[in-house]
Amino acid sequence: MALPNALVAKLETVQAEYRVAPHNIDAEQALIGAVLVNNDAYYRVSDFLLPEHFMEEVHRRIFETAASLIKAGKLATPITLKTYLGDADLGGITVMAYLARLAAEATTVFNAADYGRTIYDLAIRRRLITIGEDLVNGAYEAPVESAPRDQIEETERRLYELAEAGKYDGGFQKFSDALTAAVDMAAKAYQREGKLSGIATGLSDLDAKMGGLQPSDLIILAGRPAMGKTSLVTNIGFNIAKAYQGEKQTDGTIKTKNGGIVGFFSLEMSAEQLATRIIAEQSGVPSYKIRRGDIRPEDFYKITDAARDMQTIPFYIDQSGGISIAQLAARARRLKRQKGLDVLIVDYLQLLAGSGKRSDNRVQEMTEITTGMKALAKELSVPIIALSQLSRQVENRDDKRPQLSDLRESGSIEQDADVVMFVFREEYYVNNKKPREGTEEFFAWEAEMNRVHGKAEVILGKQRHGPTGTVELAFDANITRFTNLASDERMPERM
Secondary structure, eight states, rough: OOOOHHHHHHHHHHHHHHHHOOHHHHHHHHHHHHHHOOOOOHTTTTEEEEEEEOOEEEEEHHHHHHHHHHTTTOOOOOOOOOOOOOOOOOSBBBBHHHHHHHHHHHOSTTTHHHHHHHHHHHHHHHHHHHHHHHHHHHHHHHTTTTTHHHHHHHHHHHHHHHHHHHHHOOOOOHHHHHHHHHHHHHHHHHHGGGSSSSSSSSHHHHHHHHHSBBBOOEEEEEOOTTTTTHHHHHHHHHHHTTOOOEOOOOSSSSEESSSEEEEEESSSHHHHHHHHHHHHHHHHHOHHHHHHHHOOOOOOOHHHHHHHHTOOHHHEEEOOSOOHHHHHHHHHHHHHHHHHHEEEEEEEOOOOOGGGSSOHHHHHHHHHHHHHHHHHHHHTTOOEEEEBBOGGGGGGSSOOOGGGGGBBTTHHHHHSEEEEEEEEHHHHHHHOOOOOSSSSHHHHHHHHHHHHHTEEEEEEEEEEEEEEEEEEEEETTTTEEEEOOOTTTOOOOOO
């Protein structure tokens, strides 16, 4: 006779509640036995396997004690372990008898690494179950002040940590392997546009000074208002995305061959404003004319042509304001997982919040932000360009060129950054000193304006992997475009 549907459902629920987490006791016993027979087996798994990865509590204790003895240069055998494990009863068998049995049944140490990976993979699965259970319980029992977005981002963070932890690489490598990696990097640099080890910014003089944007680097771009920080970083980001070329790998994934996929956190401007800037730069139609609709038919065609060309460019914008460093990190991880990510841009640092409530000590909060930003660059293995404000003390000097001490909350920014760049336009300051026309001062001012017009400087105040110095660029204020500055060497040969 068939059971009632309600009873079947209840029985299935009871079975689900008593479902045992994935584990493999035989693999745990085989690995411990191999270690007891030959302590060298421990070093085959010590890079990735920890005591907490074992399902059985007694196996955790045995592995932890054996590891401590081996690392201390002592011998781990059933006899030496007995002293530290006591005389606990393991279901009718003593610890000494259990250790002796594990050692006696161990066949070979060659499979130790395979046993270790099996144990490790199952531990990862158990952690996945825990995260899933926490997600469900948190959704059911969330307090009023807890937003669903916070739970999503916390779960994403834990999942990403688990994904990064679920790897067997690490530890020492042969020098020959390092040499191969170095040669591969040089080969890729040779094949890449500009012959750079990093990602080309599209500004050749800047690339020559930096070798391109290097993976895991935190690059701070700072400047006073109206210097063109956002314009420069937008130009760089768009140049990288426009040059993107992907190459399909044998496993079906796409690997970046040239250029890159760009993520842009625009904490100050909307995505529409940022897009207007890029359209102005690419079409040559000033952005103020685009905003006011003051354009001719031929200008409109330029704008639509530029927009059409940009449709397929891998340039992703997040315009959320007031987010924390933890939220930014979660969204960056998500972008890398879903779309890919080669360069991350943040405009700008001072608009980010720490992980907790806004602190009265802004310097301490900025330390948390810059430390988190550097950790994120290493975690994602991508260069991060973060914009930063400068203090007003620049305005009190005769020479307005910024320096490291001008960074607001400069201690942590200067310490955590791999590269600190300042953008400076002398034209802005000279233009503000315009005297009355027709005077002798006016003619001197006009000559000075002609000297600095359309020029900008990128000052490398700090570079961990290369030289400091100044790079001159051309700047077109109407379309907010930075380009390479034409020099005599680049000019056509005169007849």
